[in-house]
Amino acid sequence: MIELNDVGRAFKVKRAVVHAVRDLSFTVAPGEFVGYLGPNGAGKSTTIKMLCGILTPTSGRVRVAGLDPSRRRTTLARRIGVVFGQRTTLWWDLPLGDSFDLIRLLYKVDRKVFRVRLDELTQTLDLGGFLRTPVRQLSLGQRMRGDLAAALLHAPDVLVLDEPTIGLDVVSKASIRTFLRRLNAEQGTTVLLTTHDLGDIERLCRRVMVIDHGRLGFDGTLDDLMATAPEHSSIEDVVTALYTGTG
Amino acid sequence: MVRTYALLAWTWTRAAMAYPASFAIMTVLGLAVAGMDVAVILIVFANTTTLAGFSRDETLFLYGTANLAFCLCDMFVSNIDRISQHIKAGTLDTMLIRPVSPWLQLAADRFLPTRIGRIAQAAVVLGYALSALDLDPGRLWMVPVMIACGIVIFTALWTLAGALQFVLVDAPEVTSAFTYGTGQLTQYPFSIYGRELVRGVTYVLPLAFVNWQPALYVLDRDDPFGTPEFMRFLGPVAALVLALLAALAWRQGLRHYRSTGS
Ligand SMILES: Nc1ncnc2c1ncn2[C@@H]1O[C@H](COP(=O)(O)OP(=O)(O)O)[C@@H](O)[C@H]1O
Ligand SMILES: [Mg+2]
Numbered sequence: 001m002i003e004l005n006d007v008g009r010a011f012k013v014k015r016a017v018v019h020a021v022r023d024l025s026f027t028v029a030p031g032e033f034v035g036y037l038g039p040n041g042a043g044k045s046t047t048i049k050m051l052c053g054i055l056t057p058t059s060g061r062v063r064v065a066g067l068d069p070s071r072r073r074t075t076l077a078r079r080i081g082v083v084f085g086q087r088t089t090l091w092w093d094l095p096l097g098d099s100f101d102l103i104r105l106l107y108k109v110d111r112k113v114f115r116v117r118l119d120e121l122t123q124t125l126d127l128g129g130f131l132r133t134p135v136r137q138l139s140l141g142q143r144m145r146g147d148l149a150a151a152l153l154h155a156p157d158v159l160v161l162d163e164p165t166i167g168l169d170v171v172s173k174a175s176i177r178t179f180l181r182r183l184n185a186e187q188g189t190t191v192l193l194t195t196h197d198l199g200d201i202e203r204l205c206r207r208v209m210v211i212d213h214g215r216l217g218f219d220g221t222l223d224d225l226m227a228t229a230p231e232h233s234s235i236e237d238v239v240t241a242l243y244t245g246t247g
Numbered sequence: 248m249v250r251t252y253a254l255l256a257w258t259w260t261r262a263a264m265a266y267p268a269s270f271a272i273m274t275v276l277g278l279a280v281a282g283m284d285v286a287v288i289l290i291v292f293a294n295t296t297t298l299a300g301f302s303r304d305e306t307l308f309l310y311g312t313a314n315l316a317f318c319l320c321d322m323f324v325s326n327i328d329r330i331s332q333h334i335k336a337g338t339l340d341t342m343l344i345r346p347v348s349p350w351l352q353l354a355a356d357r358f359l360p361t362r363i364g365r366i367a368q369a370a371v372v373l374g375y376a377l378s379a380l381d382l383d384p385g386r387l388w389m390v391p392v393m394i395a396c397g398i399v400i401f402t403a404l405w406t407l408a409g410a411l412q413f414v415l416v417d418a419p420e421v422t423s424a425f426t427y428g429t430g431q432l433t434q435y436p437f438s439i440y441g442r443e444l445v446r447g448v449t450y451v452l453p454l455a456f457v458n459w460q461p462a463l464y465v466l467d468r469d470d471p472f473g474t475p476e477f478m479r480f481l482g483p484v485a486a487l488v489l490a491l492l493a494a495l496a497w498r499q500g501l502r503h504y505r506s507t508g509s
Contacts, residue, residue, distance in 0.1 A: 011505060049506055054343045056502055070502070077346035089341040098258060105254045106345045106352075 001158055001190045002028040002051065007060030008214075009046050020046040021214045024060070028192060030157070033184045035205030036194040039243050043214040044194040048162045051192070052082050065157055078107060081151035085163035088147055090135045096146045097131040100153060107154040114153065121149040124179055141172030148179065152189075159183070161193040165200055177203050198235045210242055218242060251347055252323075255355035263360055273361035281318075281368040284310070284434060299438035304379040305466055306436060311373025312390065313433035313458040316397025318369050321430075322362040324402050327353050327409040328426060331419040334412070340506055350497060353409070386465050389479075393461035396482035397433075400457050403486070403493035404429060410493065413500035433457045438471045445472055453485035 007024040010017050021043040028034050038044050049055040051064055053073030062069055065079045082089070090099040104114045122128050125145040130138060138146060144164060151159060161180075165173045181204055183189050195201065201208060201222065208225050210218040218225060222235075229241045263270050288310060292303040301309070330353055333339040342349040377390070408422035415421055429452065437445050437459045449455040463470055464479035 011508075049340070052344050054340050054504070054506055073343065074346045074348065077344055080344075082344045084337075084340070087337045087341070089344065094258065094262060098262075102255065102258055105251065106347050108346075 038211040081156035256358040278364035308376035314369035320401035399486035406493040410496035410500040
């Protein structure tokens with residue numbers, strides 16, 4: 001479903017060149033739920049942006065659902081759902097429900113299919129109370145649930161989420177985790193999620209990838225991850241050890 | 248594509264209609280500001296019968312054709328020039344994840360229906376000029392052609408201005424000087440400008456083909472700058488070349504888009 005081969009992305013900043021991602025290779029099979037971990041500035045968001053075609057890689061090959069994202073961006077858009085925790089994909093000044101209507105138009109989702117999906121999402125994400133509220137007046141947790149619904153209205157095969165639980169309270173986090181787990185289990189949607197919240201990883205991800213300084217440092221199951229630093233027992237300590245290179 | 252645009256525009260129109268009073272005030276204000284342009288032309292002609300060889304009604308014809316094309320683009324395309332704001336706010340990223348061209352989404356973003364007042368004003372001025380001037384009916388076919396070319400040229404200019412902002416993220420004003428400046432420039436007979444400037448806007452930025460060159464044909468006049476007759480008909484070619492350039496620049500801009508660091 002997702003395939004990266006020796007992918008690199010550099011940014012020229014003044015005179016210097018920043019390699020946000022380098023020699024990155026991994027594949028994600030359909031139906032997998034993968035956690036993508038890394039300290040700030042590791043290259044997580046850059047990877048996500050290359051997956052949805054926002055950024056063109058400077059080297060290597062990216063395939064998502066068999067498509068080259070930067071060349072076939074608009075075709076891929078129908079098959080991928082994207083959520084940015086730090087910014088909304090909704091229309092700030094419009095009521096949440098109007099944003100959904102616009103998305104229906106942009107993705108050309110059939111009206112009947114749309115109704116059914118929206119009802120389903122409204123129920124599972126508990127959106128009923130604020131469909132008429134302008135997005136800018138929503139709480140972070142409400143907005144995040146709205147964003148999730150927006151990313152799924154066109155029934156994508158792949159969902160990528162960049163820090164979807166950032167800044168949320170425990171209740172909101174729990175409801176989003178439950179939702180994502182069910183989505184993956186029941187609809188078979190492939191999910192790739194970046195996070196700093198190790199609770200997300202423990203509860204959701206069968207597979208974990210760790211990136212640091214643009215390079216993949218670990219790729220395996222959660223158990224494998226714990227085994228990299230047997231002297232530590234909490235996932236926090238294991239990940240810290242991995243980041244700081246003492247593990 | 249037109250349908251998608253219309254639906255996006257309609258969403259913003261509905262949002263604007265939520266405040267009917269401000270909607271009405273904005274429309275009237277737009278009309279009034281546009282009326283000032285005409286007032287300036289009328290004041291000039293209160294003291295003289297010709298402006299650089301052109302009568303009042305001929306000048307109004309030039310004004311009407313250029314302004315109709317310009318105001319249509321101002322309403323339907325000009326929102327492109329807010330792209331640097333979208334780049335900085337990260338909203339361009341969200342447009343790029345949709346299955347619709349970001350150009351279309353940008354053009355329709357915050358569509359302002361109140362600009363209709365200015366379009367109406369330009370249409371009225373053009374209508375007046377057409378009825379006041381005793382034009383050769385055999386040459387009138389050029390009027391819709393020149394307006395269409397004007398629309399393509401201004402759309403291309405706005406697109407170029409947008410593409411430029413991928414590089415000049417921090418200086419969007421530079422590019423709006425370019426679009427609004429050209430809109431102003433084409434309101435008057437080119438014979439009031441210096442030869443060098445007119446050369447520039449004929450051969451470099453083909454603004455002369457928005458109205459000046461084809462209008463010389465419609466008005467059956469010789470070019471005071473002495474360009475050959477066939478230039479009157481080059482509007483579609485100039486528009487096409489500029490549109491191609493703009494499309495290329497836009498593609499390059501998008502391909503080299505770097506988003507923003509987290
Ligand atoms: N648009 C950009 N321009 C310049 N540098 C960037 C840009 N985007 C990201 N970077 C740099 O690339 C590196 C990786 O960034 P990012 O992928 O956002 O990291 P993460 O999401 O893991 O925190 C950082 O050093 C960041 O400063
Ligand atoms: Mg990030």
